[in-house]
Amino acid sequence: MSKIAPSILAADFADLATALAQCEAGGADYVHVDIMDGHFVPNITIGPPVVKDLHRHTTLPLDVHLMIENPERYIVDFADAGASIITVHAEACDHLRSVVKLIKEQGVKAGVSLKPATPLKAVEPVIADLDLVLIMSVNPGFGGQEFIPESLTKIRDLDKLLCNHGVREQVEIEVDGGVYLDNAKEIIDAGTDVLVAGSAIFKAPDPVEAIRQFKRP
Numbered sequence: 543m544s545k546i547a548p549s550i551l552a553a554d555f556a557d558l559a560t561a562l563a564q565c566e567a568g569g570a571d572y573v574h575v576d577i578m579d580g581h582f583v584p585n586i587t588i589g590p591p592v593v594k595d596l597h598r599h600t601t602l603p604l605d606v607h608l609m610i611e612n613p614e615r616y617i618v619d620f621a622d623a624g625a626s627i628i629t630v631h632a633e634a635c636d637h638l639r640s641v642v643k644l645i646k647e648q649g650v651k652a653g654v655s656l657k658p659a660t661p662l663k664a665v666e667p668v669i670a671d672l673d674l675v676l677i678m679s680v681n682p683g684f685g686g687q688e689f690i691p692e693s694l695t696k697i698r699d700l701d702k703l704l705c706n707h708g709v710r711e712q713v714e715i716e717v718d719g720g721v722y723l724d725n726a727k728e729i730i731d732a733g734t735d736v737l738v739a740g741s742a743i744f745k746a747p748d749p750v751e752a753i754r755q756f757k758r759p
């Protein structure tokens with residue numbers, strides 16, 4: 543069964559404790575936390591102090607997606623704040639290998655994300671060092687966008703690439719953007735291990751039930 547990581551970007555930012563309680567009640571696997579800096583993406587969200595408080599309010603692993611320039615400057619802060627997984631964008635790193643190493647040195651799982659237009663070869667040199675590859679199925683920056691169908695081929699190709707490198711068991715494929723109950727199956731069938739869903743969960747009338755439905759095979 544695939545995992546579900548609700549993205550609190552679509553939740554009420556003035557009531558994140560409720561969003562966390564909903565994630566726990568629905569049986570979410572991770573809580574997906576979108577960090578945006580107004581440079582790498584046009585939007586701005588939250589920083590390490592908020593992640594620290596989220597961590598105090600939940601036992602679920604915090605899956606921290608850094609959509610920021612120079613992510614190496616903030617890895618230690620997000621690790622100290624309680625992130626379980628830190629994912630950086632390949633496009634934001636001049637020295638991807640050293641950023642991945644820095645994440646691992648904090649005792650945190652390391653992920654690399656790719657924008658829709660970035661080919662898989664951007665992640666290939668570090669693929670054996672990773673715990674997760676995050677395929678963006680929308681252009682990062684905002685929730686509520688439509689799933690880009692070409693992402694399915696990229697997921698299948700990543701699945702093959704991980705197999706060819708002999709690391710399929712060790713590296714999770716996560717997909718983020720435009721994921722809803724009605725396209726979840728084809729995304730999973732393409733090889734996805736972890737679905738990120740924001741609007742589909744927190745804009746639903748009953749977020750707890752929406753998470754449960756994602757968990758039903």
Ligand code: DX5
Nearest residue numbers: 549682683685686720740741
């Ligand atoms: C977009 C973020 C996503 C976002 C997904 O840049 O990385 O995590 O919350 O939102 P939905 O599920 O609404 O497309």
Ligand code: ZN
Nearest residue numbers: 576607718738
């Ligand atoms: Zn995200």
